[in-house]
Amino acid sequence: MAETETFPERRRGSGVKLVYDLLRDEILDLVLPPGSPIDEVQLAERFGMSRTPIREALVRLAGEGLVETLPNRSTMVANIDFLNMHTFFDALTLMYRVTTRLAASYHQPADLEIIREHQARFTAAVEAQDALAMIASNRDLHAAIAEAGRNPYYLSLFLRLLDEGRRLLRLYYQSFNDRLPREYVDEHEAMIAAIEARDVELCDRLAKAHADQIVRQIQQFLARDQRQSLPL
Amino acid sequence: MAETETFPERRRGSGVKLVYDLLRDEILDLVLPPGSPIDEVQLAERFGMSRTPIREALVRLAGEGLVETLPNRSTMVANIDFLNMHTFFDALTLMYRVTTRLAASYHQPADLEIIREHQARFTAAVEAQDALAMIASNRDLHAAIAEAGRNPYYLSLFLRLLDEGRRLLRLYYQSFNDRLPREYVDEHEAMIAAIEARDVELCDRLAKAHADQIVRQIQQFLARDQRQSLPL
DNA sequence: CGCCGATTCTTTGTCGACAAATAAAATGCA
DNA sequence: TGCATTTTATTTGTCGACAAAGAATCGGCG
The missing domain is CATH 1.10.10.10 (Winged helix-like DNA-binding domain superfamily/Winged helix DNA-binding domain)
Structure with missing residues (x-):
């Protein structure tokens, strides 16, 4: 009961x-x-x-x-639309880039504090091998970066995409312990440093690389699933 | 009554x-x-x-x-947020570019027919000096281009921005008769041709130029208003 | 005369009930 | 038995009513 x-x-x-x-x-x-x-x-x-x-x-x-x-x-x-997943990846990558760029331009000191708090939580989750906490704090970190960019239109689309991604990642969260490495922590640190240095172009490159890596990881999961569901 | x-x-x-x-x-x-x-x-x-x-x-x-x-x-x-107008312009410009690029990549023959219909309506509105019809058909044209790009995430943000812009343009629609020239018709034609030719980079440049022009026009209106409301 | 508290009044948020729309079950017929 | 049709049942969309939360009004007191 x-x-x-x-x-x-x-x-x-x-x-x-x-x-x-x-x-x-x-x-x-x-x-x-x-x-x-x-x-x-x-x-x-x-x-x-x-x-x-x-x-x-x-x-x-x-x-x-x-x-x-x-x-x-x-x-x-709502169902997850696996057929048009590329449109999701495309929009997600663009929002990663744009929000990080804007954060470099428009962030204020208080923003960086909040961003660092989320990054600390993400680091702790990685060390604790807590996949669910990783997913959540990773999302919160990027949402905080988008907030620092101060564009409500990008923010709302990005939040929608991040939430959709959260749902997607949960599908595979068991596989995360050995696949979300410390590398992500370092990438985050580099992005935060670039934001603080107000280096827009560097932010763009780092955000794109970060997004590409996440997209690649999800696509691996998807490919593995599709292989498993192949008729024999 | x-x-x-x-x-x-x-x-x-x-x-x-x-x-x-x-x-x-x-x-x-x-x-x-x-x-x-x-x-x-x-x-x-x-x-x-x-x-x-x-x-x-x-x-x-x-x-x-x-x-x-x-x-x-x-x-x-909802009020119009004149203070953060630049975030609106920024997002609008980006969506103009992205949706036109995607239309170049993913459009199908039927899409072009629909796009051309809207362009015909826009042309008729310009010749009739009907500012309200210009605003409406211009919005519909770009919405149709975005549909041809087949990314629902971009499309929904773009529609939201276009509608907000529609509200903004209505504020100044009396001034449109002498300010929305035939030039816009030609720019549209060039964009449609670039989409048909699947020339992504050209689409990007044309969309950016088109967006910049619209943004500049709105900003002129805004500046004029602000000058008029200056305390003397 | 002006300020503060009580009272009235307007508008929202929530409720329980009813009817339309559709799915599921039951019935009739070949 | 299998299919079409009627009947029942479930679930939604809409309604009118009521109570809570502010806003406006009024009255009392300094």
Whole structure:
């Protein structure tokens, strides 16, 4: 029997955010795998609230493409589009480059502190061989760099891509312990130093190399999967 | 007295889309100027439906940043952020370039037909000195080019930027008749030809030049406004 | 006359209920 | 038995109502 969650009295207006955040996490962590049906009444019972805030949370998630809603029919967790993965890689690489460049130009001292905190967490995760923590802190680090670039348009697209990537990496997180090496820590350090030095061109090169490496790694996973699923 | 609109019997589920599309148009056409308060019950009466679908449409619009919602307080049409306009120009220029490049690589014959249709409409608008039609068809043309590039991530960001730009251009649409010259028609023709020739680098240069010109034009408007609003 | 607190009023966030739309099950017919 | 059609069941989309949270108004006190 599933453990019953209990949600204490909450303030008016906090319901949607609660549901939204939790659902979003469960989707990105693959607790709710792609294609899972989402039942409104079931969620309403689980959170102890009416269907209205649930629906609002689902509408927001649909706006970000995390769930898909067929009219008059159930909404489900969005699938991962493996066929057009190259468009994802292309956009991800470009956003890596652009946000890092802008960070070099527009960062302020407080930004670097935040960036270094995330980098410290990433380093700790690598040393602890904690793949899930690596994925999370890596994402947070690059999000912080994008924030320092101060372009909300790039930031929102980048966050969307990073989250999609988070979901993708979770698929293979078991394989990460031996594949996310200390090398990544050094690459991050180099990028942070280049940002601090405000060296835009160096940032661009480092970001591109970093992105390429991540893309290559994911593609390895994908290729391995496709080989395994080949008909014999 | 305002003319009463009448909305005939509609199919279940079509309500939100109706409200969403109409509100969106009214916001982008500045019928609802930035900062306008949005009253749910008023909209509910106007459309002859309950507040529930209205709210869902507003949530979607908030997800795209077209309206801003303060908790427990009225939601209003999002303001135009004139202070950070450069981030908008930067992103717009990059998306012009990237989508045109991709169109050169990935377009198919049917895409070119659609693109040419929009270009024909744009040309007609220029000859008719119809500034509003110019703005609309110019947006549609570039959206079609982005579609031909087949990257949904770029496309969604680009659409958002184009719509924000549509709102911006409406501010100055009276000044357009003498400022959107035939030159733009020729630039479009050159871009379309470069796409057809699959010349990626040429597309990049043309797109950048085109974007720069549009940015310069908007900046002229902005500068003129700021001069007029200078304290004397 | 002006400032502060209580009261009213407006608007939002949430709820439970109902009806339409579709899927699933049951029934009839060949 | 297999297929088409009706019936039931499930789930969504919409509604009207109510209560909480601010904003505006009013009244009291200095």
